[in-house]
Amino acid sequence: MPHLLLAVTGHGYGHLAQCAPVVNRLRELQPGLRLTVMSGLPHAVLSSRLAGDFTYLAVETDAVMCMHSAWRVDVPATCRAWREFHRDWEAGVRGEVERLREISPDLLLADIPYRLLLAARQAGIPAVALCSLNWAAMHAVYCDGEADGAVIRAQMHAGYAAADSFLTPAPSLPMPELDNVHAIGPIARTGEVRRREILAWLNCPADTRLVLVALGGIDSALPLADWPHMDRVVWLFDRALAGDRDDFVDFTRLPLPFIDLLSSSDAVLTKPGYGTYAEAICNGVPLLALARHDWPETSHLNAWAQTHGRFAEITPAGFQCGAFAEALETLWSQPSPTVMPSPSGITQAADLLFERL
Numbered sequence: 001m002p003h004l005l006l007a008v009t010g011h012g013y014g015h016l017a018q019c020a021p022v023v024n025r026l027r028e029l030q031p032g033l034r035l036t037v038m039s040g041l042p043h044a045v046l047s048s049r050l051a052g053d054f055t056y057l058a059v060e061t062d063a064v065m066c067m068h069s070a071w072r073v074d075v076p077a078t079c080r081a082w083r084e085f086h087r088d089w090e091a092g093v094r095g096e097v098e099r100l101r102e103i104s105p106d107l108l109l110a111d112i113p114y115r116l117l118l119a120a121r122q123a124g125i126p127a128v129a130l131c132s133l134n135w136a137a138m139h140a141v142y143c144d145g146e147a148d149g150a151v152i153r154a155q156m157h158a159g160y161a162a163a164d165s166f167l168t169p170a171p172s173l174p175m176p177e178l179d180n181v182h183a184i185g186p187i188a189r190t191g192e193v194r195r196r197e198i199l200a201w202l203n204c205p206a207d208t209r210l211v212l213v214a215l216g217g218i219d220s221a222l223p224l225a226d227w228p229h230m231d232r233v234v235w236l237f238d239r240a241l242a243g244d245r246d247d248f249v250d251f252t253r254l255p256l257p258f259i260d261l262l263s264s265s266d267a268v269l270t271k272p273g274y275g276t277y278a279e280a281i282c283n284g285v286p287l288l289a290l291a292r293h294d295w296p297e298t299s300h301l302n303a304w305a306q307t308h309g310r311f312a313e314i315t316p317a318g319f320q321c322g323a324f325a326e327a328l329e330t331l332w333s334q335p336s337p338t339v340m341p342s343p344s345g346i347t348q349a350a351d352l353l354f355e356r357l
Contacts, residue, residue: 002357003034005105006054007113009062010040012070012216017275018169018187019111019130020049021343025350027052030357036103040064048258057103061113062135065142070215071271071292071316079143082135085115086152097123107356114159121162126356129163130349132172132274133297136160141296165352169278169345171304173297182352185344188278191263194256198264201254204234209266211328212236212251214276215290224248226322233328236261259283267328272298277305284340286310286331290319308341310334 006023009015016039027033035053037046040060047054063085066077085092096119100108108120112131120127136156143149157177160166166180169187199208213222213235224241227248236251251261262268262276263283270276271290274297280287287305291313292298305311312331314324 001032001034002030002107003036003105004353004357005100005103005108006035006037006039007061007108007110007116008037008039008041008046009064009111009113010060011062011064012273013041013045014216014273014275015111015131016041016046016049017189017279018132019109021187021189021346022130022349022353023109024051025346026353026357029350029354033357036105038103059099061110061116065138069221071290071295073142073294075142079146082139082143082152083146083148086148086155089115089155093119093122100125107353109353110163112160114156116159118159118162127163128353128356129160129166130169131166132169134160134166134173134175134178136177137173137175137296141294164356167345167349167352169274169349170341171274171277171300173300184348186278186282186341187345187349188275188282188343189259190283190343191257191259191261193264194260195264197256198254198261202234202249205232207232209233209332210236210264211288212262212265212268212285214238214262214268214270216271216273216276223320223322226320228322228325230325230328236265267331269324272301274301277301278343281305281309281311282341282343284309284337286334287312288324288328288331289313291315309337 036055038057038059043056063081066074066081068074092115096116100119100123108125108127110117110129112129112134117127117129136153139153160178163180165182166178167182167184169184175181234247234249236249240250241248262279265285267286267288268280269288272292272295310331312327314327318324
Protein backbone atom coordinates (compact mmCIF):
# COMPACT_ATOMS: atom_id res chain seq x y z
CA MET A 1 0.00 0.00 0.00
CA PRO A 2 1.64 3.28 -1.08
CA HIS A 3 2.26 5.77 1.73
CA LEU A 4 2.02 9.54 1.18
CA LEU A 5 3.24 12.05 3.75
CA LEU A 6 1.49 15.40 3.41
CA ALA A 7 3.25 18.25 5.24
CA VAL A 8 1.17 21.42 5.46
CA THR A 9 2.21 24.72 7.01
CA GLY A 10 -0.09 26.05 9.70
CA HIS A 11 -0.12 29.62 8.36
CA GLY A 12 -3.85 30.09 7.76
CA TYR A 13 -5.98 27.73 5.70
CA GLY A 14 -4.77 28.65 2.20
CA HIS A 15 -2.01 26.04 2.04
CA LEU A 16 -4.45 23.28 2.96
CA ALA A 17 -6.92 24.67 0.40
CA GLN A 18 -4.27 24.14 -2.27
CA CYS A 19 -3.12 20.63 -1.44
CA ALA A 20 -6.31 18.98 -0.09
CA PRO A 21 -8.16 18.78 -3.46
CA VAL A 22 -5.03 17.27 -5.00
CA VAL A 23 -4.72 14.62 -2.29
CA ASN A 24 -8.43 13.82 -2.51
CA ARG A 25 -8.11 13.31 -6.27
CA LEU A 26 -4.98 11.20 -5.76
CA ARG A 27 -6.91 8.92 -3.39
CA GLU A 28 -9.48 8.40 -6.13
CA LEU A 29 -6.67 7.32 -8.46
CA GLN A 30 -5.02 5.21 -5.74
CA PRO A 31 -7.82 3.91 -3.46
CA GLY A 32 -5.43 2.02 -1.20
CA LEU A 33 -3.29 5.08 -0.48
CA ARG A 34 -2.10 5.36 3.10
CA LEU A 35 -1.98 9.00 4.20
CA THR A 36 -0.05 10.65 7.03
CA VAL A 37 -0.55 14.38 7.59
CA MET A 38 2.01 16.45 9.48
CA SER A 39 0.83 19.97 10.30
CA GLY A 40 0.29 22.59 12.96
CA LEU A 41 -3.31 22.89 11.82
CA PRO A 42 -5.93 21.25 14.08
CA HIS A 43 -7.16 17.78 13.15
CA ALA A 44 -10.71 19.10 12.75
CA VAL A 45 -9.59 21.64 10.15
CA LEU A 46 -7.62 19.01 8.23
CA SER A 47 -10.47 16.49 8.27
CA SER A 48 -12.90 19.14 7.01
CA ARG A 49 -10.91 19.33 3.77
CA LEU A 50 -9.34 15.87 3.42
CA ALA A 51 -11.54 12.93 2.42
CA GLY A 52 -10.95 9.63 4.19
CA ASP A 53 -8.85 8.55 7.14
CA PHE A 54 -5.32 9.69 7.82
CA THR A 55 -2.68 9.48 10.52
CA TYR A 56 -2.26 12.88 12.17
CA LEU A 57 1.06 14.20 13.45
CA ALA A 58 0.60 17.53 15.25
CA VAL A 59 3.96 18.97 14.19
CA GLU A 60 4.49 22.47 12.81
CA THR A 61 6.72 22.11 9.78
CA ASP A 62 7.62 25.79 9.29
CA ALA A 63 8.45 28.93 11.18
CA VAL A 64 4.90 30.22 10.70
CA MET A 65 4.64 33.94 9.98
CA CYS A 66 3.36 35.99 12.91
CA MET A 67 0.32 38.13 12.24
CA HIS A 68 -1.39 41.11 13.85
CA SER A 69 -4.48 40.09 11.87
CA ALA A 70 -5.35 38.05 8.78
CA TRP A 71 -3.99 40.86 6.61
CA ARG A 72 -1.22 42.50 8.71
CA VAL A 73 2.14 40.84 9.24
CA ASP A 74 3.93 41.29 12.56
CA VAL A 75 7.27 41.88 10.87
CA PRO A 76 9.67 41.90 13.88
CA ALA A 77 8.11 38.75 15.35
CA THR A 78 8.16 37.03 11.97
CA CYS A 79 11.83 37.77 11.40
CA ARG A 80 12.62 36.50 14.90
CA ALA A 81 10.70 33.29 14.22
CA TRP A 82 12.68 32.63 11.04
CA ARG A 83 15.99 33.39 12.79
CA GLU A 84 15.14 30.91 15.54
CA PHE A 85 14.07 28.26 13.02
CA HIS A 86 17.44 28.60 11.26
CA ARG A 87 19.56 28.98 14.38
CA ASP A 88 21.01 25.45 14.24
CA TRP A 89 20.18 24.61 10.68
CA GLU A 90 22.17 21.41 10.29
CA ALA A 91 20.79 19.94 13.51
CA GLY A 92 17.28 20.83 12.37
CA VAL A 93 17.78 19.05 9.06
CA ARG A 94 19.17 15.97 10.83
CA GLY A 95 16.13 15.91 13.07
CA GLU A 96 13.84 16.01 10.04
CA VAL A 97 15.80 13.18 8.39
CA GLU A 98 15.30 11.02 11.47
CA ARG A 99 11.60 11.84 11.57
CA LEU A 100 11.17 10.99 7.89
CA ARG A 101 12.96 7.67 8.28
CA GLU A 102 10.66 6.82 11.17
CA ILE A 103 7.52 7.72 9.18
CA SER A 104 8.95 5.99 6.08
CA PRO A 105 6.71 7.43 3.35
CA ASP A 106 7.00 6.53 -0.30
CA LEU A 107 6.49 10.17 -1.26
CA LEU A 108 6.44 13.55 0.47
CA LEU A 109 4.08 16.31 -0.65
CA ALA A 110 5.04 19.59 1.01
CA ASP A 111 3.11 22.89 1.07
CA ILE A 112 5.65 24.44 1.71
CA PRO A 113 8.13 23.35 4.44
CA TYR A 114 11.53 23.71 2.83
CA ARG A 115 13.64 22.11 5.60
CA LEU A 116 11.61 18.94 5.28
CA LEU A 117 12.18 18.91 1.52
CA LEU A 118 15.94 19.10 2.04
CA ALA A 119 15.74 16.30 4.62
CA ALA A 120 13.77 14.14 2.18
CA ARG A 121 16.54 14.48 -0.39
CA GLN A 122 19.11 13.43 2.21
CA ALA A 123 16.92 10.51 3.33
CA GLY A 124 16.41 9.31 -0.25
CA ILE A 125 12.64 9.96 -0.19
CA PRO A 126 11.01 11.40 -3.33
CA ALA A 127 9.48 14.81 -2.62
CA VAL A 128 7.20 17.27 -4.41
CA ALA A 129 6.52 20.85 -3.34
CA LEU A 130 3.18 22.46 -4.13
CA CYS A 131 2.40 26.13 -3.54
CA SER A 132 1.70 29.46 -5.20
CA LEU A 133 4.53 31.06 -3.19
CA ASN A 134 7.65 30.18 -1.25
CA TRP A 135 8.93 31.43 2.09
CA ALA A 136 12.16 32.75 0.59
CA ALA A 137 10.12 35.31 -1.37
CA MET A 138 8.30 36.31 1.81
CA HIS A 139 11.56 36.62 3.74
CA ALA A 140 13.07 38.80 1.00
CA VAL A 141 10.21 41.28 1.39
CA TYR A 142 9.76 41.40 5.15
CA CYS A 143 13.26 40.62 6.48
CA ASP A 144 15.53 41.99 3.77
CA GLY A 145 17.49 44.18 6.19
CA GLU A 146 18.35 41.36 8.60
CA ALA A 147 22.07 40.76 9.08
CA ASP A 148 21.72 37.01 8.46
CA GLY A 149 19.02 37.37 5.82
CA ALA A 150 21.11 36.19 2.87
CA VAL A 151 22.17 33.04 4.72
CA ILE A 152 18.60 32.23 5.72
CA ARG A 153 17.30 32.70 2.19
CA ALA A 154 20.09 30.53 0.77
CA GLN A 155 19.01 27.74 3.12
CA MET A 156 15.38 28.23 2.09
CA HIS A 157 16.34 28.04 -1.59
CA ALA A 158 18.39 24.89 -0.95
CA GLY A 159 15.30 23.26 0.53
CA TYR A 160 13.03 24.17 -2.38
CA ALA A 161 15.69 23.21 -4.94
CA ALA A 162 15.88 19.76 -3.31
CA ALA A 163 12.30 18.92 -4.34
CA ASP A 164 11.97 16.69 -7.38
CA SER A 165 9.31 19.14 -8.64
CA PHE A 166 7.85 22.38 -7.35
CA LEU A 167 4.26 22.62 -8.62
CA THR A 168 3.00 26.19 -8.90
CA PRO A 169 -0.77 26.54 -9.46
CA ALA A 170 -2.03 29.56 -11.39
CA PRO A 171 -1.78 32.31 -10.30
CA SER A 172 1.60 31.94 -8.61
CA LEU A 173 4.56 34.11 -7.75
CA PRO A 174 7.29 33.87 -10.40
CA MET A 175 10.17 31.72 -9.13
CA PRO A 176 12.98 32.19 -11.68
CA GLU A 177 15.61 31.23 -9.11
CA LEU A 178 14.33 27.61 -9.07
CA ASP A 179 14.85 25.25 -12.00
CA ASN A 180 12.43 22.57 -10.78
CA VAL A 181 9.25 24.64 -11.15
CA HIS A 182 6.33 22.97 -12.93
CA ALA A 183 3.46 25.37 -13.65
CA ILE A 184 -0.05 23.91 -13.48
CA GLY A 185 -3.60 25.26 -13.68
CA PRO A 186 -5.63 26.70 -10.80
CA ILE A 187 -6.53 24.60 -7.77
CA ALA A 188 -9.97 25.23 -6.32
CA ARG A 189 -13.01 23.31 -5.18
CA THR A 190 -16.23 23.92 -7.06
CA GLY A 191 -19.53 23.97 -5.22
CA GLU A 192 -23.25 23.61 -5.76
CA VAL A 193 -25.38 26.75 -5.91
CA ARG A 194 -27.98 26.41 -3.14
CA ARG A 195 -29.23 29.99 -2.76
CA ARG A 196 -32.88 28.98 -2.48
CA GLU A 197 -32.16 26.67 0.46
CA ILE A 198 -29.98 29.23 2.22
CA LEU A 199 -32.53 32.02 1.89
CA ALA A 200 -35.23 29.67 3.15
CA TRP A 201 -33.12 28.76 6.20
CA LEU A 202 -32.54 32.45 6.87
CA ASN A 203 -36.18 33.36 6.15
CA CYS A 204 -35.06 36.03 3.67
CA PRO A 205 -36.76 37.29 0.50
CA ALA A 206 -35.65 35.79 -2.81
CA ASP A 207 -33.92 39.01 -3.89
CA THR A 208 -31.66 39.11 -0.80
CA ARG A 209 -27.96 39.28 -1.57
CA LEU A 210 -25.51 37.14 0.40
CA VAL A 211 -22.02 38.51 1.10
CA LEU A 212 -19.59 35.97 2.52
CA VAL A 213 -16.88 37.41 4.79
CA ALA A 214 -13.89 35.05 4.42
CA LEU A 215 -10.67 36.56 5.71
CA GLY A 216 -8.69 33.34 6.19
CA GLY A 217 -7.89 31.04 9.07
CA ILE A 218 -6.32 33.72 11.29
CA ASP A 219 -8.59 35.24 13.91
CA SER A 220 -8.98 38.97 13.39
CA ALA A 221 -10.97 41.77 14.96
CA LEU A 222 -13.49 43.27 12.55
CA PRO A 223 -14.70 46.90 12.52
CA LEU A 224 -18.30 45.85 13.11
CA ALA A 225 -19.40 49.12 14.74
CA ASP A 226 -19.11 50.85 11.38
CA TRP A 227 -20.10 47.92 9.18
CA PRO A 228 -22.42 49.17 6.42
CA HIS A 229 -26.18 48.58 6.44
CA MET A 230 -27.34 47.70 2.92
CA ASP A 231 -30.89 47.05 1.83
CA ARG A 232 -31.58 43.36 1.16
CA VAL A 233 -27.97 42.34 1.98
CA VAL A 234 -27.04 39.69 4.55
CA TRP A 235 -23.46 39.32 5.77
CA LEU A 236 -22.21 35.78 6.46
CA PHE A 237 -19.49 35.44 9.12
CA ASP A 238 -17.61 32.40 10.41
CA ARG A 239 -18.59 33.07 14.03
CA ALA A 240 -21.42 34.28 16.20
CA LEU A 241 -21.26 38.06 16.66
CA ALA A 242 -22.41 40.13 19.60
CA GLY A 243 -25.19 42.61 18.98
CA ASP A 244 -28.67 42.55 17.55
CA ARG A 245 -28.14 43.12 13.83
CA ASP A 246 -30.35 40.71 11.94
CA ASP A 247 -28.23 41.09 8.80
CA PHE A 248 -25.27 39.39 10.54
CA VAL A 249 -25.39 35.59 10.23
CA ASP A 250 -23.06 32.94 11.66
CA PHE A 251 -22.70 30.70 8.63
CA THR A 252 -21.25 27.80 10.65
CA ARG A 253 -24.78 26.99 11.80
CA LEU A 254 -25.97 26.42 8.23
CA PRO A 255 -26.07 22.71 7.28
CA LEU A 256 -24.04 22.81 4.08
CA PRO A 257 -20.37 22.68 3.04
CA PHE A 258 -18.41 25.92 2.95
CA ILE A 259 -17.76 25.62 -0.78
CA ASP A 260 -21.51 25.42 -1.48
CA LEU A 261 -22.01 28.51 0.66
CA LEU A 262 -19.30 30.34 -1.28
CA SER A 263 -20.73 29.25 -4.63
CA SER A 264 -24.18 30.47 -3.54
CA SER A 265 -22.96 33.92 -2.44
CA ASP A 266 -23.38 37.15 -4.37
CA ALA A 267 -19.92 38.34 -3.31
CA VAL A 268 -16.97 37.33 -1.14
CA LEU A 269 -15.20 39.90 1.02
CA THR A 270 -11.65 38.71 1.60
CA LYS A 271 -7.97 39.67 1.69
CA PRO A 272 -5.38 38.65 -0.91
CA GLY A 273 -4.64 34.96 -0.46
CA TYR A 274 -4.69 32.06 -2.89
CA GLY A 275 -7.45 29.82 -1.52
CA THR A 276 -10.41 32.20 -1.43
CA TYR A 277 -9.38 33.99 -4.63
CA ALA A 278 -9.17 30.75 -6.60
CA GLU A 279 -12.41 29.35 -5.22
CA ALA A 280 -14.36 32.57 -5.77
CA ILE A 281 -13.18 33.14 -9.34
CA CYS A 282 -13.48 29.48 -10.40
CA ASN A 283 -17.06 29.48 -9.06
CA GLY A 284 -17.94 32.78 -10.76
CA VAL A 285 -18.46 34.69 -7.50
CA PRO A 286 -17.60 38.44 -7.41
CA LEU A 287 -14.58 39.21 -5.25
CA LEU A 288 -14.15 42.29 -3.04
CA ALA A 289 -10.62 42.38 -1.65
CA LEU A 290 -9.00 44.35 1.13
CA ALA A 291 -5.88 46.06 -0.24
CA ARG A 292 -2.72 44.33 0.93
CA HIS A 293 0.08 45.89 -1.08
CA ASP A 294 2.94 44.63 1.09
CA TRP A 295 2.00 40.98 0.43
CA PRO A 296 4.12 39.70 -2.50
CA GLU A 297 1.30 37.68 -4.06
CA THR A 298 -1.18 40.56 -4.22
CA SER A 299 -0.43 41.98 -7.67
CA HIS A 300 -0.45 38.52 -9.27
CA LEU A 301 -3.67 37.48 -7.54
CA ASN A 302 -5.42 40.75 -8.39
CA ALA A 303 -4.38 40.67 -12.04
CA TRP A 304 -5.64 37.09 -12.39
CA ALA A 305 -8.93 37.91 -10.65
CA GLN A 306 -9.49 40.96 -12.86
CA THR A 307 -8.78 38.92 -15.99
CA HIS A 308 -11.02 35.97 -15.16
CA GLY A 309 -13.80 37.35 -12.95
CA ARG A 310 -15.45 40.30 -11.25
CA PHE A 311 -13.05 42.04 -8.88
CA ALA A 312 -12.80 45.24 -6.83
CA GLU A 313 -10.46 46.44 -4.09
CA ILE A 314 -11.04 48.51 -0.97
CA THR A 315 -8.49 50.37 1.11
CA PRO A 316 -7.71 49.48 4.73
CA ALA A 317 -9.07 52.88 5.76
CA GLY A 318 -12.31 52.26 3.90
CA PHE A 319 -12.61 48.85 5.49
CA GLN A 320 -12.08 50.23 8.99
CA CYS A 321 -14.72 52.92 8.63
CA GLY A 322 -17.23 50.72 6.81
CA ALA A 323 -17.02 52.67 3.56
CA PHE A 324 -17.30 49.77 1.14
CA ALA A 325 -21.00 49.58 0.29
CA GLU A 326 -20.40 51.59 -2.89
CA ALA A 327 -17.55 49.27 -3.89
CA LEU A 328 -19.92 46.33 -3.61
CA GLU A 329 -22.52 48.00 -5.78
CA THR A 330 -19.82 48.78 -8.36
CA LEU A 331 -18.70 45.15 -8.24
CA TRP A 332 -22.24 43.94 -8.90
CA SER A 333 -22.55 46.28 -11.87
CA GLN A 334 -19.66 44.55 -13.65
CA PRO A 335 -20.63 42.07 -16.39
CA SER A 336 -20.48 38.39 -15.45
CA PRO A 337 -17.66 36.41 -17.06
CA THR A 338 -18.75 34.16 -19.93
CA VAL A 339 -16.20 31.47 -19.07
CA MET A 340 -14.83 30.63 -15.64
CA PRO A 341 -11.32 29.20 -15.13
CA SER A 342 -11.23 25.43 -14.82
CA PRO A 343 -9.42 24.12 -11.71
CA SER A 344 -7.28 21.93 -13.95
CA GLY A 345 -4.35 22.02 -11.53
CA ILE A 346 -6.04 19.43 -9.32
CA THR A 347 -5.89 16.68 -11.92
CA GLN A 348 -2.50 17.79 -13.23
CA ALA A 349 -0.91 17.63 -9.77
CA ALA A 350 -2.66 14.39 -8.80
CA ASP A 351 -1.54 12.69 -12.03
CA LEU A 352 2.06 13.71 -11.41
CA LEU A 353 1.94 12.41 -7.83
CA PHE A 354 0.32 9.17 -9.00
CA GLU A 355 3.18 8.63 -11.45
CA ARG A 356 5.73 9.25 -8.67
CA LEU A 357 4.00 6.72 -6.41
